[in-house]
Amino acid sequence: MIERLCIIGVGLIGGSIGLALKSQGVCGHIIGCSRNEENLQRAVELGAIDTFNTSPAEAVRDCDAVVLAVPMGNMRTIFELIAPVISHDTVITDVGSAKMAVLEAAKTAFGQLPDGLVPGHPIAGNENSGVESAMADLFQGRRVILTPHGGSGAQATAMVTHLWEACGAEVTQMDAGLHDHILAATSHLPHLLAFSLVRELANSPHHDDIFRYAAGGLRDFTRIAESDPVMWRDICLSNKDAILPAIERYREELDRLQVAIETADADTMNTMFKEAHDARAHFRKLLDARERQNKS
Amino acid sequence: MIERLCIIGVGLIGGSIGLALKSQGVCGHIIGCSRNEENLQRAVELGAIDTFNTSPAEAVRDCDAVVLAVPMGNMRTIFELIAPVISHDTVITDVGSAKMAVLEAAKTAFGQLPDGLVPGHPIAGNENSGVESAMADLFQGRRVILTPHGGSGAQATAMVTHLWEACGAEVTQMDAGLHDHILAATSHLPHLLAFSLVRELANSPHHDDIFRYAAGGLRDFTRIAESDPVMWRDICLSNKDAILPAIERYREELDRLQVAIETADADTMNTMFKEAHDARAHFRKLLDARERQNKS
Numbered sequence: 001m002i003e004r005l006c007i008i009g010v011g012l013i014g015g016s017i018g019l020a021l022k023s024q025g026v027c028g029h030i031i032g033c034s035r036n037e038e039n040l041q042r043a044v045e046l047g048a049i050d051t052f053n054t055s056p057a058e059a060v061r062d063c064d065a066v067v068l069a070v071p072m073g074n075m076r077t078i079f080e081l082i083a084p085v086i087s088h089d090t091v092i093t094d095v096g097s098a099k100m101a102v103l104e105a106a107k108t109a110f111g112q113l114p115d116g117l118v119p120g121h122p123i124a125g126n127e128n129s130g131v132e133s134a135m136a137d138l139f140q141g142r143r144v145i146l147t148p149h150g151g152s153g154a155q156a157t158a159m160v161t162h163l164w165e166a167c168g169a170e171v172t173q174m175d176a177g178l179h180d181h182i183l184a185a186t187s188h189l190p191h192l193l194a195f196s197l198v199r200e201l202a203n204s205p206h207h208d209d210i211f212r213y214a215a216g217g218l219r220d221f222t223r224i225a226e227s228d229p230v231m232w233r234d235i236c237l238s239n240k241d242a243i244l245p246a247i248e249r250y251r252e253e254l255d256r257l258q259v260a261i262e263t264a265d266a267d268t269m270n271t272m273f274k275e276a277h278d279a280r281a282h283f284r285k286l287l288d289a290r291e292r293q294n295k296s
Numbered sequence: 297m298i299e300r301l302c303i304i305g306v307g308l309i310g311g312s313i314g315l316a317l318k319s320q321g322v323c324g325h326i327i328g329c330s331r332n333e334e335n336l337q338r339a340v341e342l343g344a345i346d347t348f349n350t351s352p353a354e355a356v357r358d359c360d361a362v363v364l365a366v367p368m369g370n371m372r373t374i375f376e377l378i379a380p381v382i383s384h385d386t387v388i389t390d391v392g393s394a395k396m397a398v399l400e401a402a403k404t405a406f407g408q409l410p411d412g413l414v415p416g417h418p419i420a421g422n423e424n425s426g427v428e429s430a431m432a433d434l435f436q437g438r439r440v441i442l443t444p445h446g447g448s449g450a451q452a453t454a455m456v457t458h459l460w461e462a463c464g465a466e467v468t469q470m471d472a473g474l475h476d477h478i479l480a481a482t483s484h485l486p487h488l489l490a491f492s493l494v495r496e497l498a499n500s501p502h503h504d505d506i507f508r509y510a511a512g513g514l515r516d517f518t519r520i521a522e523s524d525p526v527m528w529r530d531i532c533l534s535n536k537d538a539i540l541p542a543i544e545r546y547r548e549e550l551d552r553l554q555v556a557i558e559t560a561d562a563d564t565m566n567t568m569f570k571e572a573h574d575a576r577a578h579f580r581k582l583l584d585a586r587e588r589q590n591k592s
Contacts, residue, residue, distance in 0.1 A: 123509060143509060178502070185497055186510040190517045193489055195572040196549045201481055202575035204545075206474070211579045213419060213439060214482040219583055220516040221486045225576040229569030236557045236565055247554050249500075251547070253492045258543050261532045269532055273525030276491040279498035280521040283507045287515055 002163065003028040006063040008056055008078055010034050010043045013095050013122065014069030015134030018048035020167035023136045033059035043131045056081040060090070065159060068094035072234035075102055079109030091116045091156045093163070097183060098239035099147040099176035115153040118160040120146045121179065122169060123187075129228050140168035147176035177242075184242035188235055189250060192243070194225040195232070298459065299324040302359040304352055304374055306330050306339045309391050309418065310365030311430030314344035316463035319432045329355035339427045352377040356386070361455060364390035368530035371398055375405030387412045387452045389459070393479060394535035395443040395472035411449045414456040416442045417475065418465060419483075425524050436464035443472035473538075480538035484531055485546060488539070490521040491528070 005021070007014045010032040021027045032040050032049030033056050040052035053059040060066050060082050068078055075096055086092070092114060096102045102119045110117075124142040144164040148157050161171045174182075201210050236243060260268040301317070303310045306328040317323045328336050328345030329352050336348035349355040356362050356378050364374055371392055382388070388410060392398045398415045406413075420438040440460040444453050457467045470478075497506050532539060556564040 145509070178505070182502055182505050182509055185500055185502070185506050186514050189496075190493060190514050192553060193493060193550075194517065195569055196546065196553055197486060197489060198572040198576045198579070199568060200485075200542075200546050200549045202571065202578075203549075204481055206478055206481070209474070209478050210481050211582050213441070213478055214579070214583070218482055218486050219580075220519055221490065222576050222579065223516055225572045226580070227573070229566060229573045232569050233562055233565040237560055237562060240557055240560065244554070244557060246496075247550070247557075250492065250496050251550065251554075253496045253499075254489075254543070254547065257488060257492055258540070258547075261536055261540060261543075264533055264536065266529055266533060269529040270525060272495060273491055273528050275498065276494040276521045277523070277525045280494045280518050282498075283494070283510070283518065284515075284522070286507050287510070 001026060001028065002064050002159065004063045005030050005163075006033060006060045006066045007031070007049060008033045008059065008066065008068050009070035009074075010040060010049060010052075010131050011069065012129050012131070012133045012138070013124075014067065015043055015046065015048040015131035016136065016138035017067060017069065017095075017163075017167060018043065019046070019134055019136040020139060021163070022047055024166045026162075026166040031059050031063065039131060043134075046131060046134065048131060048134055057085045060086055063090060065091040065093070065163065067163075068092070068096070070094075071231055072096050072098055072101060072238040073230075076105035076109060079106050083109045083111075086114075088114065089116055090114075091118065091159045093118050093120045093146075093160045095120060095122055096238070097121060097187070097235050098242075099179045100241070101238035103147075103149055103176055113149050113151055115151055116156045118146055118148050118152045118157050119176065120144055120160060120164065121183070122164070124169075129231075137168065139164065142169050144169040144171045145179055146171060146173050147179050148173060149176070180239050180242040181246075184239055184246040188239060188243050189246045191224050191227060191232060192236075192247065193250070194222050198222050198225045297322060297324065298360050298455065300359045301326050301459075302329060302356045302362045303327070303345060304329045304355065304362065304364050305366035305370075306336060306345060306348075306427050307365065308425050308427070308429045308434070309420075310363065311339055311342065311344040311427035312432065312434035313363060313365065313391075313459075313463060314339065315342070315430055315432040316435060317459070318343055320462045322458075322462040327355050327359070335427060339430075342427060342430065344427060344430055353381045356382055359386060361387040361389070361459065363459075364388070364392070366390075367527055368392045368394055368397060368534040369526075372401035372405060375402050379405045379407075382410075384410065385412055386410075387414065387455045389414050389416045389442075389456045391416060391418055392534070393417060393483070393531050394538075395475045396537070397534035399443075399445055399472055409445050409447055411447055412452045414442055414444045414448045414453050415472065416440055416456060416460065417479070418460070420465075425527075433464065435460065438465050440465040440467050441475055442467060442469050443475050444469060445472070476535050476538040477542075480535055480542040484535060484539050485542045487520050487523060487528060488532070488543065489546070490518050494518050494521045 005027045030049045032052040043049045122144045164171045326345045328348040339345045418440045460467045
């Protein structure tokens with residue numbers, strides 16, 4: 001049981017955490033915080049939070065735990081606003097997509113990493129945003145990766161784990177650096193490739209015909225380019241150190257394919273496409289097994 | 297009404313054409329042809345063809361029209377096998393993904409482009425292959441692009457148009473070169489990017505974690521990498537002249553993004569992601585309108 005929880009940033013993710021925790025009855029009181037009072041009022045109406053305060057320093061007062069569900073670019077500012085007022089045993093977590101950057105922001109704001117800080121990242125969400133899209137089951141069966149630092153307290157880690165499990169998520173722990181490399185590969189790189197593809201197609205002199213004759217495959221491929229541009233800018237700025245090597249490796253892969261096509265090297269193409277085909281089939285099996293597990 | 301039709305290559309596409317035409321009763325007799333007798337026997341059982349012959353030269357005898365539904369890499373061989381025996385007024389079409397290469401193959405085999413030749417490309421299909429996956433409604437509401445050459449006869453073009461409309465497709469005409477550039481952008485480039493991404497991820501030292509923590513977005517993005525590797529090798533060999541410039545333009549786009557990330561250029565990232573986001577939203581509207589139209 002968490003007596004009093006503060007959720008800073010009440011959009012799709014923050015709102016869904018509130019709805020999930022309220023539906024499970026594991027929180028006594030949830031106070032929401034954001035800059036937009038109208039949005040907070042709506043969150044109360046939707047049942048995602050109980051009360052609100054637009055000042056982070058005031059909102060966190062007397063709370064047992066604080067969840068930062070703000071864009072990556074705002075983490076440091078929020079840490080700086082709450083650092084002077086928060087007690088040293090308050091549990092703090094976040095939902096940012098890049099964990100090394102969150103640790104750096106916290107270190108800068110607090111002087112040293114607080115014992116109560118247990119950064120986290122729910123592998124969930126969709127192309128929507130805003131509290132209107134929040135859902136109590138957004139995290140059901142999804143993974144949440146926690147990246148406790150060396151000094152994260154055992155009790156704090158347990159509370160954050162409990163919070164996410166109450167939301168229906170499967171919680172695992174990982175080193176923050178490894179998290180950033182894995183997410184760069186599985187999420188950040190694919191999003192950047194999709195953004196680049198859509199731009200390339202849109203800038204073509206034949207763009208009308210291109211979109212007219214495009215079939216379902218391209219639709220699937222480019223759906224993720226509908227994600228919030230500002231969020232992706234922030235992710236690129238925050239996880240630059242892991243994203244740049246991922247792009248570099250991808251370019252080398254594309255180089256090899258380009259050379260194979262230029263030289264009409266059928267054998268190399270055979271090998272490359274066959275390996276990708278087999279890896280994708282293996283990947284599908286893993287995902288299917290996981291989905292069956294979630295449904296059962 | 298087509299009295300006697302020959303379908304050479306009775307897999308997903310050839311089989312689906314047979315099923316669609318039989319269900320509409322627009323063909324008197326359909327003779328199938330492929331190298332695999334067991335496959336042809338199965339196609340008869342499924343009702344996709346009436347009879348079969350494993351020799352293209354014998355199969356096309358007395359036919360009004362011939363559909364080549366073989367991989368791009370086999371087009372020229374089939375043209376060479378049927379060229380000596382086919383009458384000059386027989387209608388010939390195909391379903392290949394690269395149209396300039398089909399015209400070249402026909403010119404080589406026939407000496408000059410036959411009046412009856414009307415190349416075509418159904419924008420349909422899925423990750424499956426083989427006649428077992430064939431469906432009578434595979435082309436329902438899908439586009440088929442015909443690329444008649446300067447000497448294609450009006451009657452031949454009308455018959456091929458009729459054949460596809462009977463399958464439920466929407467038929468349009470286009471210059472073969474433009475077709476190849478548009479398909480390189482909308483289909484070939486995205487497939488190659490997906491193959492490269494899956495290989496890049498599979499070759500990572502963290503590949504187990506990468507596939508374990510991957511969410512739905514990556515699944516959508518990489519689904520097209522399940523397509524047949526041999527087909528994609530053939531497409532790369534056949535449409536090289538349009539694919540290579542598309543890859544080159546894509547690399548330039550990726551270069552710009554890479555530089556923006558390296559230099560932490562937030563403004564450029566904002567612009568790039570916003571433009572891609574808006575273009576994708578525009579694209580979705582076009583696709584949605586098209587799907588509503590198909591359903592009504």
